[in-house]
Amino acid sequence: MSLLLKNGRSYIDGHYQKVTILVENGRVKQINGAITTADQVIDVNQALISPGLVDVHVHLREPGFTNKETIKTGSAAAAHGGFTTIGAMANLNPTPDNAQRFREQTKLNQSAVVKVKQYAPVTKQRLGQEVVHFDELERAGAFAFSDDGSSIDNAAVMYAAMQQIANLKMILCDHAQDMNLTHNGVINSGPRAEKLGVLGINNVSETAQIARNLALAKATGVHYHVCHVSTKESIELIRVAKASGVNVTCEVTPHHLLLDDTEIIADNAQFKMNPPLRSTTDRLACIAGLMDGTIDLIATDHAPHTEQEKKLGLSAAPNGIVGSETAFALLYTRFVQAGIWPLNKLIDWMSGAPKRVFNLNNVGQLKIGDPADIAVFDLKNTAEINAQQFLSKGHNSPFIGQSVLGTTVMTLVDGRIVYQREADYD
Missing domain, CATH: 3.20.20.140 (Metal-dependent hydrolases)
Structure with a gap:
């Protein structure tokens, strides 16, 4: 199973740049380069792709x-x-x-x-x-x-x-x-x-x-x-x-x-x-x-x-x-x-x-061959922190109602989507 995240932005080698990432069998297979297709293709529309x-x-x-x-x-x-x-x-x-x-x-x-x-x-x-x-x-x-x-x-x-x-x-x-x-x-x-x-x-x-x-x-x-x-x-x-x-x-x-x-x-x-x-x-x-x-x-x-x-x-x-x-x-x-x-x-x-x-292996980086643990953040659109959208049982936060940028679009663990924003992201 392969997944392609295209039209993202990320820090690669210290530079913030356009990036396309191919995930295959739970690992980062390719970053940029001549990537053409995959079993699933997701256009993240200039969102931040982060470790x-x-x-x-x-x-x-x-x-x-x-x-x-x-x-x-x-x-x-x-x-x-x-x-x-x-x-x-x-x-x-x-x-x-x-x-x-x-x-x-x-x-x-x-x-x-x-x-x-x-x-x-x-x-x-x-x-x-x-x-x-x-x-x-x-x-x-x-x-x-x-x-x-x-x-x-x-x-x-x-x-x-x-x-x-x-x-x-x-x-x-x-x-x-x-x-x-x-x-x-x-x-x-x-x-x-x-x-x-x-x-x-x-x-x-x-x-x-x-x-x-x-x-x-x-x-x-x-x-x-x-x-x-x-x-x-x-x-x-x-x-x-x-x-x-x-x-x-x-x-x-x-x-x-x-x-x-x-x-x-x-x-x-x-x-x-x-x-x-x-x-x-x-x-x-x-x-x-x-x-x-x-x-x-x-x-x-x-x-x-x-x-x-x-x-x-x-x-x-x-x-x-x-x-x-x-x-x-x-x-x-x-x-x-x-x-x-x-x-x-x-x-x-x-x-x-x-x-x-904490001397952790295979986390905290976007690297070819590593597990595809990836987060995608929306830096363009403002959203309100809404407790009713929390997945935690706890709603105890002084930040409820604040407007923020940088909400999560998608999270992958070992290449599997474990969170995806409900609204379509085209």
Whole structure:
């Protein structure tokens, strides 16, 4: 079976140019050249043909929380956003914290329409008290290790985990937050929390944990990856640590690039996430850190919740927003269209950089012979973000109703169309 995508635009060898791509037997067979026909021909009408995006931070919720999301709906949402490979966190019930449970989880993941890389936890049941058997989980196929959603406040436990993960030459991905310093806060500390009468979370709860863990990472040599970095001080610490040779990488979410706590003008839990939306200064530091290379990549932290849960308000609702279906379009509209970032940098932060940081094979690039994991984006026509068009079960997003460019036309995984916009695209 062959598929021809013609009249597209793409970055090839560093140049944005017209491109035609032939897919055959699930792989990229030819790029440009004398391509004449195929079993199926699709004219994408000058749309952007991109490597399939890679999101190393999503929550699929199955098993244990299928009222919020399932592997099928979460992976469909990823495909809707142009993602072809995702890293699924381990905050599930049961937690895949031993080899048997992990193998059962990977079997469940086979229902996904995109490629799923499964995290294993760092500690048993993600309680932060006792490390897992890392070697067994590595042999079972763990992508990396993370207790994301929970912090590891015990320094001795973190040190032991880093030593063992370093020996395996794997990655420890950290939800950096000292819970002893959050004081049950729900949004960022500052004038907005005071005005709304809710408890605040200060920056030091993140920064102090990162400082401790950078010291432990330097001592152990582990590849330490900081999830969803959000504060100016954290970014400064990581910048200095990189310069001194610590093996540290980090990610930032679209919402920490696009929003800050000044947006929270009412008791609206669509703006509640962890880490919280910080100050304008912090948001600008995230943008600067990404642009100067301190922050390595963009990851969504896609975190679906039910409508009923989010109606509970800032003090009682769970943390998190969905992001798979809106990330590229929002970032393209806000930053590329505004001339702040070049398009090729955005594509790299969402495809090539995750590939490099996590040592992934055959993803994040358009290359002859590689699996045909491809996304096609409409850069010409404006669309409104509409929750009713989401494929995720979760509609919890502060971006509903915004107008964007860069919505997804089509997503292919191994040459198979796993998402296609309903309207004809001629």
